[in-house]
Amino acid sequence: MDSSHLRGDDDVFALLEQMGGGGDASSSTENDKDSAVHNYPKNNFTMPSNLEQAFQLSPPSSPDIEIIRHRNHEKFKSHFYDLFRNCVPSSSDASPTPPSSKLETPNAQRNQCIRSLIHPIWRQMPAHSVWERFQFSVKTLEADCVRDNQRKMGQPTPWCAVDNEEQMINHLLSPSAHQIYDWIQYGKQRGILWEPLLPVPSISSQDVNGENNQRYRRKTFSLLEEEVKFQFIRSFKKCVGGGSKETLPSLDRVYSSLIKLQADSSTDATEMEGVVMGMQNEKQNFIYDSIFNSQPFKKVIQKLHKKMMYLAEETYAHFVSDMKKCSDRKAAEDQQRMNVNRKRKRSKDKSGNSPKITFIDQADDDYATTADANIDSVPQQAKVTFGGISLKINVDHLQKLERLHSNTLSNILGSHKTTSSFSHLVFSLLLRYDALEGAGLQSAIPQSVFRFLQSKFGCEFESFASPFNCYEMNQSGAFNFGTAFGDTDAWFGSEGTFFGLDFSKGGCFQANPPFASEFIESMYHRMHHFLSMSKDDESADNDNEEMPPIQFVIFVPSWAESAGWQSLVSSPYLSKHCLIDQKNHYYAEGTQHRRSRRSVKGSNEKDKDNGMKGSYRVASFDTSVFFLQNDAAKANWTLDEVQDGLEKAFALQEEPQEEKVPAMKHKKKNKKTMSSQVSTTETIIRTSQATAQKDTQRKPDKKKRKKEKSSGKKKALVSGGDDEMNIFNSLGLFDGK
DSSP states (O other): OOGGGTTTOHHHHHHHHTGGGOSOGGGOOHHHHHHHHHOOOOSOOOOOHHHHHHTSSSOOOOHHHHHHHHHHHHHHHHHHHHHHHTTSOOTTTTOSSOOGGGOOSHHHHHHHHHHHHHHHHHHHSOHHHHHHHHHHHHHHHHHHHHHHHHHHHOSOOGGGOOSSHHHHHHHHTSOOHHHHHHHHHHHHHHTOOOOSSSOOSOSOSSOTTSHHHHHHHHHHHHHHHHHHHHHHHHHHHHHHHTOSSSOOOOHHHHHHHHHHHHHHHOSOHHHHHHHHHHTTTOHHHHHHHHHHTSHHHHHHHHHHHHHHHHHHHHHHHHHHHHHHHHHHHHHHHHHHHHHHTSOOOGGGOSSOSSOEEEEEOGGGOTTOOHHHHHHOOOOOEEEEEETTEEEEEEHHHHHHHHHHHHHHHHHHHSOOOOOTTHHHHHHHHHHHHHTSOOGGGGOBOOHHHHHHHHHHHOOOEEEEEOTTTOOOSBTTBOOEEEESOHHHHGGGTBOOOGGGOOOTTOEEEEEOOOSOHHHHHHHHHHHHHHHTOOTTOGGGOOOSSSOOOEEEEEEEEOOTTSHHHHHHHTOTTEEEEEEEOGGGOEEEOTTGGGSOHHHHHTTOTTOGGGGGGSSEEEOSSOEEEEEEEOHHHHHHOOOTTHHHHHHHHHTTOSOOOOOOOOHHHHHHHTHHHHGGGOOHHHHHHHHHHHHHHHHHHHOOOHHHHHHHHHHHHHHHHTTTOHHHHHHHHHHTOSOOO
16 A cells, blocks of 8 residues: 555545544435445555455444444343253253153163253353353354355455545544444345354345355354353363252262163163273263263253354344444434534533543542552543443553554554544444453463563564553554454454464464364464465465464463364474463453553552452463474474473563553653653543642542532543643543533
């Protein structure tokens, strides 16, 4: 892309400043709708590769659409948890001692025994964990099917079909609700759209019985079955070991009961005797096989899958219907504004036209302590509010997002100027990741481990990250990183999903995937594809005589029984496997961006005992670190002493690093040189700090402060002077009332 057309172009940046309200939905006639999804570029304009990759599967989102998606997703989860719990027989039907008259055959007795085992274990299985892990696997499957359809279509998706830079910005930075609705409808009909959050009943709504749709339905059943088996085994061990409210007979008793029932139903007693003797050291595996291959268990899985697919179909239909209502409402509002030729008054708009970022007083900070209040009065948390929803983010992470957004605009447009769409992007990002429960699934390896990999191997790519937890080498940039959601993450630097990235040019790539076995297995197959490449492969995209070094460093739980772990440990490209003891290492908290800045700093690398309250948490399991290398990587990088280096880095015992100087303090030392680079967030913090100092000098009594709390909170944000007020009003990001 030739960015010279945009670099320094005031007209284009004037357009960017108008992007906060999106396009004009009132012009969505049938002809306009057709042109929005059918017209393809008529010139040789090429979209930047990182944006094209990030938006390959899904169109950009918006706060309105994201709220609709989030609410439907929450409803789905609630209903899924209920149907999951109700899929097993009732306790009366699963009685271990039914009347003998009802069980005349050995097979019937065996099935009833298995039902009596399934019921108490199933009640202990966490439905939310089943869905969280299954969601990652099924979304990977859906994306794979969508890519197949896109390759067959051979054309860019309509949201990426642009003629020029201005149209690209209009499409991808702040599209209107009716644009997104049209794109989703068009893409879903043809099976070229990936829904990032909601489960879908099919890939294409047009060809319901097509090959891809049939493959999708078969594979979702298999993925669901494997996930249920995984959770069943974990719950079984707790029940037998006494670590659960539901208790089962001893392992030996369960084993002997199943053996006896199987022997009674067998016609060859001699054969069964050999089986019994051969299974003495594999009692658990025999029990699992007996249960998983039984008719009662298979019926439960079939029932669960069938009801889940019906629920997915109903949920997605509601999502599309809600989007249509939102699109029509926005179109009517825009038409009304055009007719009266004036803007809607804010007092009549309860939700506001754009998300508002405000800062939280320490008195309202959930993590603030008395000691914190004595240190300083700078706000530690902010909240982003839109449509009646408020989402918290600490100030450090808000500043980080601003840096990432600025750097992304610089790479694409050639300027660090931040647009008024920033608050839209932040709100959509926060709401999307809020839908992913499970802090452990979003955890990251500590920054000390990143520094070790960077210094040892020159590693500068993070395969599974988010804009919140991606590693920053310094305040001016970050590792290149891939994320799960290109549609919300692209404008913060994401290069898209791991499964769509090209690693053939070589390098060292860090991978800390979601801890779902099927997902890890899919990840390995993708890695194997690049590691097994030769210079003669058409997909290698390499003009050198030799293949470049390719190395993947993978961090996963040491779950030896899982298929994902087995695929990695049995890889022909495995050069080294390091095992990190559970008690001696830490992970970065997956939800640290929601916590106050003070609480995160209070649990730094020297204060590890703070545990879950800060930025690090003690690992819940042993960690396996796999080094997969092709021949060129083996020659380029030696793996001596990596075990010791990883253990020290994971235990946060590395050499002390120079701490970042907060931007607002740095400005005091270099006031002249930094005055032109003051960010919006930093300006707000500086204003709040000055206000807090004045309030401290006045020392109002508690009653007076409590009385003025509700009315003075917003005023405190803008009481630092007219200059700050002008900044807020011009950007349209912050509520200055």
